[in-house]
Amino acid sequence: MSIWQHPVHGPIHVLVDVDDMAVAAMALAGLSGAEELVLSTYEGRDLGASNTLLGMRIYRDRAASTLTLSCPGVTAALLEQLGTGTARHSKLPLAANTTLKRTGEHLLVDSTQYSELAGSLRYLATTTRPDIAYATGVLARYMNNPEVQHWTAAAGVLRYFSTTPKHELL
Numbered sequence: 001m002s003i004w005q006h007p008v009h010g011p012i013h014v015l016v017d018v019d020d021m022a023v024a025a026m027a028l029a030g031l032s033g034a035e036e037l038v039l040s041t042y043e044g045r046d047l048g049a050s051n052t053l054l055g056m057r058i059y060r061d062r063a064a065s066t067l068t069l070s071c072p073g074v075t076a077a078l079l080e081q082l083g084t085g086t087a088r089h090s091k092l093p094l095a096a097n098t099t100l101k102r103t104g105e106h107l108l109v110d111s112t113q114y115s116e117l118a119g120s121l122r123y124l125a126t127t128t129r130p131d132i133a134y135a136t137g138v139l140a141r142y143m144n145n146p147e148v149q150h151w152t153a154a155a156g157v158l159r160y161f162s163t164t165p166k167h168e169l170l
Contacts, residue, residue, distance in 0.1 A: 006030055015053075022053055056127055069128045070168040075161050078120055082158060090159035094135035098153060106148040114146040117154050128169045132157055 004012045009030030015022045021044075023034045035046055051058055059068040108114055118139045125133040135157050142150040 004034065006033060009033055017054060020053070022050060054127070055123075066170055068168050068170050070166075071124055071128045072165070074120065074124060075165065078117070079158060079161060082117070082155070088159060089163040090156055091163060093132040093157045093160040094138060094153060095156065098156075100138060100142065100150060100153055102142065102145070103147060103149075104145075108146050108148065108151060111143075111146050114151055114154065115143055117158075118143055121154065121157055129167060130169070131164075131167065132160070135160075 001013060001015045004014060006012050006025075010026055012030050012034050013024040014034065015024075021038065023031055023038075025031050025034065038044065039046070049060070055071055055074050057070045057072060059070075060066070061068070118136065121132060121136045122140060125136040135153075139150065139154050139157070
């Protein structure tokens with residue numbers, strides 16, 4: 001993300017991911033100026049206001065002056081992929097008495113699935129679910145040679161998702 005300091009319209013935030021771009025400014029005139037500059041330099045088209053970006057659902061309520069972000073598709077895909085949709089629910093992403101350690105015993109045969117899950121959880125924590133940030137930080141410590149206890153703790157975060165499927169960042 002970069003910030004363009006427009007001489008008249010102030011800061012204009014520009015986020016580029018491969019061939020997609022999102023622009024945010026305090027005033028509509030700032031957006032028009034940024035669009036004009038970009039489209040005069042690069043070939044492209046304005047698709048209007050976005051309702052998704054990088055897996056996030058975006059909802060803007062101008063009357064209430066709110067912006068809501070969520071990742072329901074990512075969360076549902078994780079629950080479905082790992083078959084925890086019908087698992088018992090959890091009220092916390094990581095139980096208060098959970099103590100994870102590196103023992104060297106009961107290593108996962110293939111750590112790929114744990115790494116993918118930990119990475120997906122980290123993405124959610126940094127985009128729309130700050131409530132799982134501590135738990136994902138703890139789980140990320142064990143990406144190298146994860147053990148069964150670490151996988152169980154990661155599954156606990158998924159059980160928490162089944163309790164809080166509609167949580168959004170406002």
